[in-house]
Amino acid sequence: MHDLSVSQAIARTILKQAKEKRVRKILSVNLELGELTFLNPEQIHFWLKELFKDTPAQGAKIYIKKIFSRIKCKKCEYEGSMSLRDDPFFHIYFPLLRCPRCNSTSLEIKAGREGLIRRIKVSI
Protein backbone atom coordinates (compact mmCIF):
# COMPACT_ATOMS: atom_id res chain seq x y z
CA MET A 1 0.00 0.00 0.00
CA HIS A 2 2.89 2.30 0.70
CA ASP A 3 4.77 1.00 -2.32
CA LEU A 4 4.60 4.42 -3.98
CA SER A 5 6.17 6.29 -1.08
CA VAL A 6 8.87 3.64 -0.68
CA SER A 7 9.49 3.71 -4.44
CA GLN A 8 9.80 7.50 -4.25
CA ALA A 9 12.36 7.15 -1.49
CA ILE A 10 14.27 4.55 -3.54
CA ALA A 11 14.24 6.76 -6.65
CA ARG A 12 15.29 9.82 -4.64
CA THR A 13 18.21 7.97 -3.05
CA ILE A 14 19.40 6.54 -6.37
CA LEU A 15 19.09 9.77 -8.35
CA LYS A 16 20.87 11.70 -5.62
CA GLN A 17 23.78 9.26 -5.77
CA ALA A 18 23.84 9.52 -9.55
CA LYS A 19 24.05 13.29 -9.33
CA GLU A 20 26.78 13.26 -6.70
CA LYS A 21 28.89 10.81 -8.69
CA ARG A 22 28.12 12.68 -11.92
CA VAL A 23 27.05 9.55 -13.74
CA ARG A 24 25.47 9.83 -17.15
CA LYS A 25 23.23 6.84 -17.01
CA ILE A 26 21.96 4.33 -14.48
CA LEU A 27 21.91 0.95 -16.19
CA SER A 28 20.51 -1.24 -13.47
CA VAL A 29 19.25 -1.20 -9.93
CA ASN A 30 19.47 -4.13 -7.50
CA LEU A 31 16.95 -4.19 -4.69
CA GLU A 32 16.37 -6.70 -1.91
CA LEU A 33 12.96 -6.99 -0.31
CA GLY A 34 12.26 -9.08 2.76
CA GLU A 35 9.34 -11.48 2.61
CA LEU A 36 7.99 -10.15 5.91
CA THR A 37 7.51 -6.63 4.57
CA PHE A 38 4.46 -5.31 2.78
CA LEU A 39 6.51 -4.30 -0.21
CA ASN A 40 5.25 -5.93 -3.35
CA PRO A 41 7.94 -6.44 -6.02
CA GLU A 42 5.51 -5.99 -8.88
CA GLN A 43 4.26 -2.65 -7.61
CA ILE A 44 7.73 -1.39 -6.72
CA HIS A 45 8.84 -2.32 -10.23
CA PHE A 46 5.93 -0.47 -11.78
CA TRP A 47 6.43 2.70 -9.74
CA LEU A 48 10.18 2.81 -10.24
CA LYS A 49 9.73 2.55 -14.00
CA GLU A 50 7.33 5.50 -13.77
CA LEU A 51 9.54 7.55 -11.45
CA PHE A 52 12.64 6.92 -13.57
CA LYS A 53 11.05 8.45 -16.70
CA ASP A 54 12.99 11.51 -17.93
CA THR A 55 15.80 10.89 -15.45
CA PRO A 56 19.25 9.33 -15.92
CA ALA A 57 17.66 6.11 -14.68
CA GLN A 58 15.15 5.89 -17.51
CA GLY A 59 15.21 2.40 -18.94
CA ALA A 60 17.32 1.02 -16.11
CA LYS A 61 16.88 -2.70 -15.45
CA ILE A 62 15.33 -3.33 -12.06
CA TYR A 63 16.31 -6.53 -10.27
CA ILE A 64 14.43 -7.43 -7.11
CA LYS A 65 15.70 -10.21 -4.92
CA LYS A 66 13.42 -11.73 -2.31
CA ILE A 67 15.01 -12.18 1.11
CA PHE A 68 13.60 -15.13 2.99
CA SER A 69 12.91 -14.76 6.67
CA ARG A 70 15.29 -16.11 9.28
CA ILE A 71 14.72 -16.23 13.01
CA LYS A 72 16.73 -16.83 16.13
CA CYS A 73 15.02 -18.42 19.10
CA LYS A 74 15.82 -16.65 22.35
CA LYS A 75 15.17 -19.84 24.28
CA CYS A 76 16.85 -22.73 22.48
CA GLU A 77 19.22 -20.72 20.26
CA TYR A 78 17.73 -22.23 17.09
CA GLU A 79 18.69 -20.13 14.11
CA GLY A 80 17.20 -20.72 10.72
CA SER A 81 14.08 -20.45 8.65
CA MET A 82 10.61 -20.01 10.05
CA SER A 83 8.03 -22.69 9.77
CA LEU A 84 5.36 -21.83 7.29
CA ARG A 85 1.70 -22.29 7.89
CA ASP A 86 0.26 -23.81 4.75
CA ASP A 87 -3.32 -22.99 5.51
CA PRO A 88 -5.51 -22.98 2.41
CA PHE A 89 -7.44 -20.19 4.04
CA PHE A 90 -4.57 -17.76 3.67
CA HIS A 91 -3.80 -18.67 0.04
CA ILE A 92 -0.22 -17.76 0.87
CA TYR A 93 2.46 -19.36 2.95
CA PHE A 94 2.25 -17.49 6.17
CA PRO A 95 5.35 -17.55 8.38
CA LEU A 96 4.54 -18.76 11.86
CA LEU A 97 6.08 -16.86 14.75
CA ARG A 98 7.01 -19.93 16.73
CA CYS A 99 10.34 -21.72 17.07
CA PRO A 100 10.16 -24.87 14.93
CA ARG A 101 12.43 -26.68 17.41
CA CYS A 102 11.18 -25.79 20.91
CA ASN A 103 7.86 -24.07 20.13
CA SER A 104 8.87 -20.89 21.98
CA THR A 105 7.33 -17.62 20.82
CA SER A 106 10.25 -15.55 22.02
CA LEU A 107 11.99 -14.93 18.72
CA GLU A 108 14.28 -12.44 17.13
CA ILE A 109 13.75 -11.79 13.43
CA LYS A 110 17.20 -11.84 11.84
CA ALA A 111 16.16 -11.46 8.21
CA GLY A 112 13.08 -10.85 6.14
CA ARG A 113 12.39 -7.21 7.00
CA GLU A 114 14.66 -5.65 4.38
CA GLY A 115 13.84 -2.84 1.99
CA LEU A 116 17.34 -2.50 0.65
CA ILE A 117 18.93 -0.79 -2.32
CA ARG A 118 21.91 -3.09 -2.70
CA ARG A 119 23.70 -1.45 -5.63
CA ILE A 120 23.30 0.41 -8.91
CA LYS A 121 25.22 -0.09 -12.12
CA VAL A 122 26.11 3.16 -13.83
CA SER A 123 28.01 4.52 -16.76
CA ILE A 124 29.88 7.80 -16.73
Place this chain on the structure above:
Amino acid sequence: MEPIKAKEGEIFDIELEEDLLKKNEELARQNRKILDGYKIVAIDIMGSIGTGKTSLIKNLISHLKGKYEIGVIAGDLTTTIDADRIEKEGIKVIQVNTGKECHLDANLIKKALKKFDLGALDLLFIENVGNLICPADFPLGSHCRMVVVSVTEGPWMVRKHPYIFSQADVVVINKIDLAEAMKVSPEKLADDVYKINPAVKVIPANCIAGKGMKEIIQALSF
Protein backbone atom coordinates in the same frame (compact mmCIF):
# COMPACT_ATOMS: atom_id res chain seq x y z
CA MET B 1 30.82 17.76 -40.19
CA GLU B 2 30.35 14.57 -38.21
CA PRO B 3 32.03 15.06 -34.83
CA ILE B 4 33.89 12.23 -33.24
CA LYS B 5 31.83 10.97 -30.38
CA ALA B 6 33.51 9.69 -27.28
CA LYS B 7 32.55 6.16 -26.37
CA GLU B 8 30.07 5.59 -23.60
CA GLY B 9 32.14 5.76 -20.50
CA GLU B 10 33.21 3.18 -18.09
CA ILE B 11 30.56 1.05 -16.44
CA PHE B 12 30.79 0.37 -12.74
CA ASP B 13 28.78 -0.56 -9.69
CA ILE B 14 27.98 1.74 -6.82
CA GLU B 15 27.29 -0.22 -3.65
CA LEU B 16 24.56 1.65 -1.83
CA GLU B 17 23.39 -0.85 0.76
CA GLU B 18 20.81 1.64 1.89
CA ASP B 19 17.89 0.06 3.69
CA LEU B 20 14.86 2.30 3.67
CA LEU B 21 12.89 0.33 6.23
CA LYS B 22 15.96 0.03 8.46
CA LYS B 23 16.19 3.82 8.42
CA ASN B 24 12.76 3.93 10.00
CA GLU B 25 13.80 1.24 12.47
CA GLU B 26 16.86 3.26 13.42
CA LEU B 27 14.68 6.34 14.03
CA ALA B 28 12.29 4.15 16.03
CA ARG B 29 15.22 3.06 18.20
CA GLN B 30 16.11 6.71 18.76
CA ASN B 31 12.51 7.45 19.76
CA ARG B 32 12.62 4.55 22.20
CA LYS B 33 15.80 5.91 23.72
CA ILE B 34 14.20 9.33 24.20
CA LEU B 35 11.09 7.74 25.76
CA ASP B 36 13.15 5.49 28.04
CA GLY B 37 15.25 8.47 29.07
CA TYR B 38 12.11 10.13 30.41
CA LYS B 39 10.67 6.83 31.68
CA ILE B 40 7.66 7.16 29.40
CA VAL B 41 5.79 4.06 28.27
CA ALA B 42 4.48 4.42 24.71
CA ILE B 43 1.69 2.32 23.22
CA ASP B 44 1.05 2.21 19.49
CA ILE B 45 -2.62 1.60 18.70
CA MET B 46 -3.39 0.25 15.25
CA GLY B 47 -6.52 -0.99 13.57
CA SER B 48 -8.73 -0.34 10.58
CA ILE B 49 -10.93 2.70 10.13
CA GLY B 50 -13.84 2.96 12.54
CA THR B 51 -12.75 0.10 14.72
CA GLY B 52 -12.81 2.15 17.93
CA LYS B 53 -9.21 3.22 18.45
CA THR B 54 -10.12 6.71 19.65
CA SER B 55 -12.93 5.41 21.88
CA LEU B 56 -10.47 2.95 23.40
CA ILE B 57 -7.93 5.69 24.09
CA LYS B 58 -10.62 7.94 25.59
CA ASN B 59 -11.79 5.18 27.88
CA LEU B 60 -8.28 4.18 28.91
CA ILE B 61 -7.58 7.82 29.74
CA SER B 62 -10.63 8.08 31.96
CA HIS B 63 -9.40 5.01 33.85
CA LEU B 64 -5.79 6.12 34.13
CA LYS B 65 -6.04 9.89 34.46
CA GLY B 66 -4.89 11.06 37.87
CA LYS B 67 -2.67 8.02 38.29
CA TYR B 68 -0.48 8.83 35.31
CA GLU B 69 0.34 11.90 33.27
CA ILE B 70 -0.85 10.98 29.78
CA GLY B 71 -0.13 12.33 26.33
CA VAL B 72 -1.61 11.30 23.00
CA ILE B 73 -0.38 11.47 19.42
CA ALA B 74 -3.30 11.14 17.03
CA GLY B 75 -2.54 10.19 13.44
CA ASP B 76 -4.90 10.74 10.54
CA LEU B 77 -4.63 11.78 6.92
CA THR B 78 -6.36 15.03 7.73
CA THR B 79 -8.60 16.82 10.29
CA THR B 80 -8.18 17.21 14.03
CA ILE B 81 -11.42 15.37 14.85
CA ASP B 82 -9.72 12.67 16.93
CA ALA B 83 -7.43 15.12 18.71
CA ASP B 84 -10.43 17.29 19.58
CA ARG B 85 -12.31 14.28 20.94
CA ILE B 86 -9.43 13.23 23.15
CA GLU B 87 -8.60 16.76 24.25
CA LYS B 88 -11.98 16.86 26.02
CA GLU B 89 -10.45 14.44 28.53
CA GLY B 90 -8.09 17.24 29.54
CA ILE B 91 -5.07 15.57 27.98
CA LYS B 92 -2.31 17.01 25.85
CA VAL B 93 -2.85 15.78 22.28
CA ILE B 94 -0.70 16.31 19.22
CA GLN B 95 -2.43 15.67 15.92
CA VAL B 96 -0.22 14.39 13.12
CA ASN B 97 -1.72 14.74 9.66
CA THR B 98 0.05 12.48 7.22
CA GLY B 99 -1.61 14.00 4.15
CA LYS B 100 -1.51 11.03 1.83
CA GLU B 101 0.45 8.50 3.79
CA CYS B 102 -1.29 5.41 5.06
CA HIS B 103 0.72 5.05 8.28
CA LEU B 104 2.65 6.97 10.91
CA ASP B 105 6.40 6.58 10.76
CA ALA B 106 9.18 7.00 13.28
CA ASN B 107 10.21 10.35 11.85
CA LEU B 108 6.74 11.86 12.39
CA ILE B 109 6.73 10.54 15.96
CA LYS B 110 10.16 12.06 16.56
CA LYS B 111 8.78 15.42 15.46
CA ALA B 112 5.64 15.03 17.58
CA LEU B 113 7.67 14.13 20.69
CA LYS B 114 9.29 17.56 20.51
CA LYS B 115 5.89 19.14 21.14
CA PHE B 116 5.47 17.48 24.53
CA ASP B 117 6.88 18.39 27.90
CA LEU B 118 8.39 14.92 28.13
CA GLY B 119 9.61 15.33 31.69
CA ALA B 120 5.99 15.57 32.83
CA LEU B 121 4.71 12.47 30.96
CA ASP B 122 4.34 8.86 32.15
CA LEU B 123 2.26 7.38 29.37
CA LEU B 124 1.95 8.07 25.67
CA PHE B 125 -0.77 6.66 23.45
CA ILE B 126 -0.05 6.81 19.73
CA GLU B 127 -3.11 6.37 17.58
CA ASN B 128 -1.97 5.18 14.18
CA VAL B 129 -3.73 5.95 10.90
CA GLY B 130 -6.75 3.67 10.40
CA ASN B 131 -5.22 0.85 8.38
CA LEU B 132 -4.58 -2.83 8.97
CA ILE B 133 -1.78 -3.14 6.48
CA CYS B 134 0.92 -0.49 6.32
CA PRO B 135 1.59 0.38 9.97
CA ALA B 136 2.97 -3.15 10.36
CA ASP B 137 6.04 -2.16 8.32
CA PHE B 138 6.79 0.94 10.38
CA PRO B 139 7.69 0.51 14.04
CA LEU B 140 7.55 3.83 15.89
CA GLY B 141 9.63 3.09 18.96
CA SER B 142 6.68 2.21 21.17
CA HIS B 143 6.94 -0.35 23.98
CA CYS B 144 3.77 -2.12 23.02
CA ARG B 145 1.83 -2.54 19.81
CA MET B 146 -1.89 -2.97 20.18
CA VAL B 147 -4.34 -3.83 17.38
CA VAL B 148 -8.03 -3.06 17.67
CA VAL B 149 -10.44 -5.11 15.59
CA SER B 150 -14.22 -5.01 15.93
CA VAL B 151 -17.09 -7.38 15.21
CA THR B 152 -18.72 -4.87 12.85
CA GLU B 153 -15.92 -5.45 10.37
CA GLY B 154 -17.11 -8.99 9.83
CA PRO B 155 -15.69 -12.39 10.70
CA TRP B 156 -12.62 -12.47 8.43
CA MET B 157 -10.69 -9.35 9.46
CA VAL B 158 -7.95 -11.23 11.28
CA ARG B 159 -7.42 -13.94 8.67
CA LYS B 160 -7.25 -11.35 5.92
CA HIS B 161 -4.55 -9.32 7.61
CA PRO B 162 -2.27 -11.82 9.33
CA TYR B 163 0.89 -9.70 9.33
CA ILE B 164 -0.27 -6.89 11.58
CA PHE B 165 -1.55 -9.42 14.12
CA SER B 166 1.72 -11.29 14.04
CA GLN B 167 3.43 -8.15 15.34
CA ALA B 168 0.93 -7.22 18.02
CA ASP B 169 1.48 -7.59 21.77
CA VAL B 170 -2.18 -7.01 22.64
CA VAL B 171 -5.29 -7.41 20.46
CA VAL B 172 -8.60 -5.85 21.46
CA ILE B 173 -11.80 -7.26 19.96
CA ASN B 174 -14.16 -4.33 20.21
CA LYS B 175 -17.93 -3.81 20.01
CA ILE B 176 -18.71 -7.23 21.49
CA ASP B 177 -22.14 -5.87 22.48
CA LEU B 178 -22.95 -5.96 18.75
CA ALA B 179 -21.60 -9.46 18.14
CA GLU B 180 -24.96 -11.16 18.07
CA ALA B 181 -26.55 -8.62 15.75
CA MET B 182 -23.53 -8.89 13.45
CA LYS B 183 -23.52 -12.71 13.67
CA VAL B 184 -19.78 -12.56 14.34
CA SER B 185 -18.17 -14.65 17.03
CA PRO B 186 -15.54 -12.79 19.09
CA GLU B 187 -14.21 -16.19 20.20
CA LYS B 188 -13.57 -17.21 16.59
CA LEU B 189 -11.79 -13.90 15.95
CA ALA B 190 -9.65 -14.56 19.02
CA ASP B 191 -8.85 -18.08 17.76
CA ASP B 192 -7.72 -16.62 14.45
CA VAL B 193 -5.40 -14.23 16.29
CA TYR B 194 -3.90 -17.01 18.43
CA LYS B 195 -3.28 -19.12 15.33
CA ILE B 196 -1.19 -16.32 13.85
CA ASN B 197 0.45 -15.14 17.04
CA PRO B 198 0.41 -17.58 19.95
CA ALA B 199 2.15 -15.12 22.29
CA VAL B 200 -0.41 -12.33 22.02
CA LYS B 201 -3.01 -11.32 24.60
CA VAL B 202 -6.54 -11.03 23.18
CA ILE B 203 -9.16 -9.07 25.09
CA PRO B 204 -12.85 -8.71 24.19
CA ALA B 205 -14.14 -5.21 24.92
CA ASN B 206 -16.79 -2.60 24.49
CA CYS B 207 -14.80 0.59 24.37
CA ILE B 208 -17.81 2.90 24.66
CA ALA B 209 -19.32 1.25 27.72
CA GLY B 210 -15.88 0.58 29.20
CA LYS B 211 -16.10 -3.20 29.23
CA GLY B 212 -12.71 -4.90 29.16
CA MET B 213 -10.73 -1.79 30.10
CA LYS B 214 -9.29 -3.27 33.29
CA GLU B 215 -8.12 -6.35 31.40
CA ILE B 216 -6.55 -4.20 28.70
CA ILE B 217 -4.71 -2.11 31.30
CA GLN B 218 -3.50 -5.30 32.94
CA ALA B 219 -2.33 -6.70 29.59
CA LEU B 220 -0.42 -3.52 28.84
CA SER B 221 1.44 -4.01 32.13
CA PHE B 222 3.28 -0.70 32.32
